[in-house]
Amino acid sequence: MNYELMIETFPKLLVGLNITIQLVSISLFVGFCFAIGLALLRLSNNLFLNFFAKTYVFYFRGTPLLVQIFLIYYGIAQFEFIRESFVWSFFKEPYWCAILALTLNTCAYSSEIIRGGIQSVSFGQIESAKSTGMSGFLLYRRIILPIAFRQALPAYGNEMILMVKATSLVSTITIMDITGIARLIIAKTFSPVEIFIVAGLIYLTINFIVTRLVNFCEIKLTPYLRRAN
Amino acid sequence: MKKYFLTLIAFLLMTISAAYAGDWSKIKIGTEGAYPPWNGTNAAGELEGAEIDLVRDLCARMNAECELVAQDWDGIIPALQNGKYDAIMAGMSITEERMQVINFSQGYANEPASFSVLKSSSLAALGHSGKVNMDALDGKSKKLLNSLKKTLKGATVGVQGSTTHENFVKQVLGDSVTMKSYDTQENLELDLSVGRIDAALSDQGSMEKFMESDKGKKIVFIGPGLGGGPFGGGVGVGLRKNDTDLLKMFNKAIDGARADGTLAEHFTKWFGKDISM
Amino acid sequence: MDLELLVLGDEGWGDEMLRAALVTLMVSLTAMGIGLFISIFGTLSKLSNKFYVRLIADVYTTIVRGIPELLVIYLLFFGGSNAVMSVAKLFGYHGYIELNAFVIGAIAIGAISGAYSTEVIRGAFLAVPRGQIDAAKSVGMNKFVIFARILIPQVLRYALPGLGNVWQLTLKDTALIMVTGLVEIMRQAHIASGSTYSPFTFYITAALLYLILTTASNTIFNSAENWANKGVRRA
Numbered sequence: 216m217n218y219e220l221m222i223e224t225f226p227k228l229l230v231g232l233n234i235t236i237q238l239v240s241i242s243l244f245v246g247f248c249f250a251i252g253l254a255l256l257r258l259s260n261n262l263f264l265n266f267f268a269k270t271y272v273f274y275f276r277g278t279p280l281l282v283q284i285f286l287i288y289y290g291i292a293q294f295e296f297i298r299e300s301f302v303w304s305f306f307k308e309p310y311w312c313a314i315l316a317l318t319l320n321t322c323a324y325s326s327e328i329i330r331g332g333i334q335s336v337s338f339g340q341i342e343s344a345k346s347t348g349m350s351g352f353l354l355y356r357r358i359i360l361p362i363a364f365r366q367a368l369p370a371y372g373n374e375m376i377l378m379v380k381a382t383s384l385v386s387t388i389t390i391m392d393i394t395g396i397a398r399l400i401i402a403k404t405f406s407p408v409e410i411f412i413v414a415g416l417i418y419l420t421i422n423f424i425v426t427r428l429v430n431f432c433e434i435k436l437t438p439y440l441r442r443a444n
Numbered sequence: 445m446k447k448y449f450l451t452l453i454a455f456l457l458m459t460i461s462a463a464y465a466g467d468w469s470k471i472k473i474g475t476e477g478a479y480p481p482w483n484g485t486n487a488a489g490e491l492e493g494a495e496i497d498l499v500r501d502l503c504a505r506m507n508a509e510c511e512l513v514a515q516d517w518d519g520i521i522p523a524l525q526n527g528k529y530d531a532i533m534a535g536m537s538i539t540e541e542r543m544q545v546i547n548f549s550q551g552y553a554n555e556p557a558s559f560s561v562l563k564s565s566s567l568a569a570l571g572h573s574g575k576v577n578m579d580a581l582d583g584k585s586k587k588l589l590n591s592l593k594k595t596l597k598g599a600t601v602g603v604q605g606s607t608t609h610e611n612f613v614k615q616v617l618g619d620s621v622t623m624k625s626y627d628t629q630e631n632l633e634l635d636l637s638v639g640r641i642d643a644a645l646s647d648q649g650s651m652e653k654f655m656e657s658d659k660g661k662k663i664v665f666i667g668p669g670l671g672g673g674p675f676g677g678g679v680g681v682g683l684r685k686n687d688t689d690l691l692k693m694f695n696k697a698i699d700g701a702r703a704d705g706t707l708a709e710h711f712t713k714w715f716g717k718d719i720s721m
Numbered sequence: 722m723d724l725e726l727l728v729l730g731d732e733g734w735g736d737e738m739l740r741a742a743l744v745t746l747m748v749s750l751t752a753m754g755i756g757l758f759i760s761i762f763g764t765l766s767k768l769s770n771k772f773y774v775r776l777i778a779d780v781y782t783t784i785v786r787g788i789p790e791l792l793v794i795y796l797l798f799f800g801g802s803n804a805v806m807s808v809a810k811l812f813g814y815h816g817y818i819e820l821n822a823f824v825i826g827a828i829a830i831g832a833i834s835g836a837y838s839t840e841v842i843r844g845a846f847l848a849v850p851r852g853q854i855d856a857a858k859s860v861g862m863n864k865f866v867i868f869a870r871i872l873i874p875q876v877l878r879y880a881l882p883g884l885g886n887v888w889q890l891t892l893k894d895t896a897l898i899m900v901t902g903l904v905e906i907m908r909q910a911h912i913a914s915g916s917t918y919s920p921f922t923f924y925i926t927a928a929l930l931y932l933i934l935t936t937a938s939n940t941i942f943n944s945a946e947n948w949a950n951k952g953v954r955r956a
Contacts, residue, residue: 276935277931283928289924290921309624407795489909519795630916
């Protein structure tokens, strides 16, 4: 094992951290917003909307992310009418293709997590809110969603970690994230094991921080559930 | 339960095959299978191309039983060093950089590199003419290079990663262009044809193959044919440093194929021209 | 979408894609098997009283779940043979050992799958109420009998939904072992799309094949859950 090379590699890989963090945060944020909507569609009584949400989740959870990335990047570009329309300026950029694929993917998983959270809100809580005159949007904003988010937080923490890991796949569509730069360095040094170990350590550190943050939020949001040590 | 584990372990052991260094009656050869017409994959799922024919030819001359192993390009040298196969025949140019970690046989083919663009692109106005040998730059070739640099200034240029083409773009064009590295030549060609990149640098033979296809017919070469310098001295068989006996065997077999004309035949068949050396 | 490219036989890629789907299924099953095998030891270690044993299991699940699957596969692919050879040297074998793409892929995905299965099975163990074990002890059952008659049937039931999720993860993760050269669905689609310059056709086909595999296995897991839950009273 060439430790000198590993130490040399470390700062070079950190250059890719920027892209990795951008991809994770943008897609998680946008994905989460849409996921709330999708979860509500999934719980709605309208058969058509329900079916749409179900199909969406079925497709994005049933296929590997790598297929989704390749389909969006290489697949969609094959259609002339897309290349000639205004959306091409979006699909032309690998960066936006990556964001789109990651967002659509996390949206499907997050919506299931949120749905689980919403369904876990006990009927009694909703009933008492209704008895005080709350309904519709207010009921969701003040009662259902806050409780649902707290319930869904641990599962959503896992989803965040999965997303951090998932960004490593965008190196296959010419994006220079941590993994992309690692591959570039390997092409020069021909020592994949050392360099992928360093890259792995960086991902591990990011995920460690994410886990701590989620734990911190869990404790903050439910001080009354904190265990006395 | 116990029985199941025993079968599982037996199965794993069975798939571990052992080979001994120094006995070259069986040779494993790594290739990419995504770089036609050097080495591609056909609709029957089989490897095909000039180098695949050449492997069969050379192995017959070396009295060796050869097995082809498909390996992604960016890991092709580490996997050789790791022993996944004993030789690389994948359109790999002989360069100083690679010589530091692996050995090469004598070259068996040489094909100039060129930039290519969409016919509809403004870059196409440069036209395709001349030859530049990067090892011997005279006034005329410097002029050709300069007008190429001027044309490409600010363009997005695609290359296959870990190639001599990537080195050329980095060393000669540097920051005047935006470089994008692709995993395979085929994906590079796809993105050139849809206009995601303004120009691609690759060897002429493989791009010509693409130009024959439906999607590639709107692509043209620009600038001079490039060789020498960062492009290395032709394409050869990549071998581990300590397998000198295998190196001698390959050199002798290539000599033989060159002498009786079969080497030229293989390349003429796949490239439509004789690029053997 | 160009269906002509998907005909069976040597003219089209249909039969190659179907064969690749079979390879995906085989490698997923093997990986899941390896993962379950690992998870038995993982769970026992995590529930152990010894600090170091717990530590090793924790380090394993944290690392494997914390770094991208792609890197796990690359590391095993480039470092795996060397690691196996150094182990073999300890046993006095000095020849060259090569692991083929299927084995490396299955082990890599198995290691990942094992980390997730460990968490699922550990959770299922902890879900069995302590009182039941005390009750079993009080009627004179020994450790083995408690394990076989009280723990296993319930752990299996609690773990099934989680294991179903792990299976889906495992199945989809096999798409990444295309980098080892194993011709499974993803690699075949990659090769075919490159060779024919028709990425849309082949990646859509790949997506459909994965959907068929995930849907079919979902159905199997659902009926397994129903079977495991048949003795449970429901409101």
